[in-house]
Amino acid sequence: MNNLNEKAQGKAMGLTACPSCNKLNEIKYLRCSRCDTLLLVRDTSSLQKSWALLITAAILLIPANIYPITMLTDRGRIRYDTIYTGITHLVQSDMFPIAIILFTASILVPLLKIVGLTIYLSAISFRLPISKKMLMVGFHIIEWIGRWSMLDLFVISITVALVNMGQLLDAKAAPAATAFALVILLTQMAAKVLDTRLLWDRLESKDDTN
Amino acid sequence: MERDCIDDCVILCRSCDLVVRKRALPSGARALCPRCDTVLYDTPYCSINGMLALCITALIFLAPANFLPILELHFFGSVRTTTIAEGAMAVSQQGYWIVGLSVMLTAVIAPALLILSILSQILIIKYQLHNAFFRNVLKRLLAYQSIISQLSMLEIYLISILVSVFNLSDFADIFLGMGTFCFSMLFIVTLFLQREYNLEHMWNMLDE
Numbered sequence: 001m002n003n004l005n006e007k008a009q010g011k012a013m014g015l016t017a018c019p020s021c022n023k024l025n026e027i028k029y030l031r032c033s034r035c036d037t038l039l040l041v042r043d044t045s046s047l048q049k050s051w052a053l054l055i056t057a058a059i060l061l062i063p064a065n066i067y068p069i070t071m072l073t074d075r076g077r078i079r080y081d082t083i084y085t086g087i088t089h090l091v092q093s094d095m096f097p098i099a100i101i102l103f104t105a106s107i108l109v110p111l112l113k114i115v116g117l118t119i120y121l122s123a124i125s126f127r128l129p130i131s132k133k134m135l136m137v138g139f140h141i142i143e144w145i146g147r148w149s150m151l152d153l154f155v156i157s158i159t160v161a162l163v164n165m166g167q168l169l170d171a172k173a174a175p176a177a178t179a180f181a182l183v184i185l186l187t188q189m190a191a192k193v194l195d196t197r198l199l200w201d202r203l204e205s206k207d208d209t210n
Numbered sequence: 211m212e213r214d215c216i217d218d219c220v221i222l223c224r225s226c227d228l229v230v231r232k233r234a235l236p237s238g239a240r241a242l243c244p245r246c247d248t249v250l251y252d253t254p255y256c257s258i259n260g261m262l263a264l265c266i267t268a269l270i271f272l273a274p275a276n277f278l279p280i281l282e283l284h285f286f287g288s289v290r291t292t293t294i295a296e297g298a299m300a301v302s303q304q305g306y307w308i309v310g311l312s313v314m315l316t317a318v319i320a321p322a323l324l325i326l327s328i329l330s331q332i333l334i335i336k337y338q339l340h341n342a343f344f345r346n347v348l349k350r351l352l353a354y355q356s357i358i359s360q361l362s363m364l365e366i367y368l369i370s371i372l373v374s375v376f377n378l379s380d381f382a383d384i385f386l387g388m389g390t391f392c393f394s395m396l397f398i399v400t401l402f403l404q405r406e407y408n409l410e411h412m413w414n415m416l417d418e
């Protein structure tokens with residue numbers, strides 16, 4: 001079984017897919033025959049880059065959640081809201097569907113993304129015996145849902161532009177907005193730079209059935 | 211040599227480097243990697259003329275979607291309107307330029323680039339495929355295609371318009387206008403365009 005899988009790997013057959021256009025090329029060539037992109041059989045440094053981006057994102061997730069993300073002036077009274085208190089206000093004013101959407105996009109997705117990528121990268125770095133198929137499915141889900149975190153920032157930009165009636169009613173963004181934007185950017189990049197083929201190389205010797 | 215056929219009958223999985231034999235697919239079906247379930251290829255049903263029509267339609271809606279107000283707010287006699295770009299400017303002016311920049315990039319710049327890029331690709335394939343200069347332009351455009359389409363977040367912006375409507379209607383009157391309609395149309399047309407578009411198939415045009 002092991003032998004067959006080894007053969008099935010493109011690298012072992014002297015073939016590699018172009019990182020840009022996916023055309024099959026022989027490993028001995030430097031550049032892709034169709035689009036001239038530099039061929040890279042495996043991007044081993046991508047693992048470290050991905051870890052660095054992920055750790056920075058995880059650190060920034062803390063200010064993104066403890067500092068206020070919006071400031072609302074309502075008839076002279078100023079109210080600061082973090083991501084979490086903003087959602088609890090929605091629940092209190094009976095807007096459950098909106099609360100659930102924002103909870104998913106702003107709290108659940110970033111958290112799942114960071115936890116998921118940590119598990120994924122650990123599985124490669126420390127050769128954890130986790131089902132590779134499950135890891136890959138999780139990775140594709142992370143790639144797909146990750147962008148939905150932008151929702152909150154869009155809503156903030158629309159609200160800030162519309163609600164500016166001075167002392168009467170006024171909405172402004174607050175410091176956590178920048179931290180949150182960076183969390184989204186860094187986690188998306190962490191998933192983007194990673195060469196996922198590393199997972200299948202490194203765990204090859206473990207259990208092939210997974 | 212065996213290598214001659216290998217290009218046509220074998221594909222490498224992008225995610226795990228597995229060698230997979232290519233098979234003919236029924237239309238509408240997608241081939242998944244047997245080991246890691248990544249999409250390998252689907253049936254090339256992208257019609258160049260269909261995409262050209264969608265591109266032109268998208269271009270028609272692009273300007274009004276960006277320059278007409280997407281939302282209008284009435285509060286005790288005062289009226290406020292905003293476009294996507296004005297929303298991005300508003301947060302930038304308060305010092306959160308990273309937020310403003312990412313809104314601008316994902317909701318205005320990337321969607322516009324996406325449509326213009328696909329339009330240029332189609333025009334080159336239709337009329338200038340044998341011109342060396344335009345072939346190079348096409349290669350460049352195709353290389354940037356996946357990053358541009360990942361950055362374009364029209365669908366998320368559309369949902370955030372809805373969320374804002376519900377949020378704000380709690381204490382003010384909210385009106386949707388022509389701009390909201392044009393933006394929704396832009397979203398729908400771009401959605402169909404992206405369903406029709408097949409990057410793998412576009413690259414193959416260069417081989418013919």
Ligand SMILES: [Zn+2]
Pocket residue numbers: 018019020021022023032033034035036037
């Ligand atoms: Zn290539």
Ligand SMILES: [Zn+2]
Pocket residue numbers: 223224225226227228243244245246247248
């Ligand atoms: Zn695979």
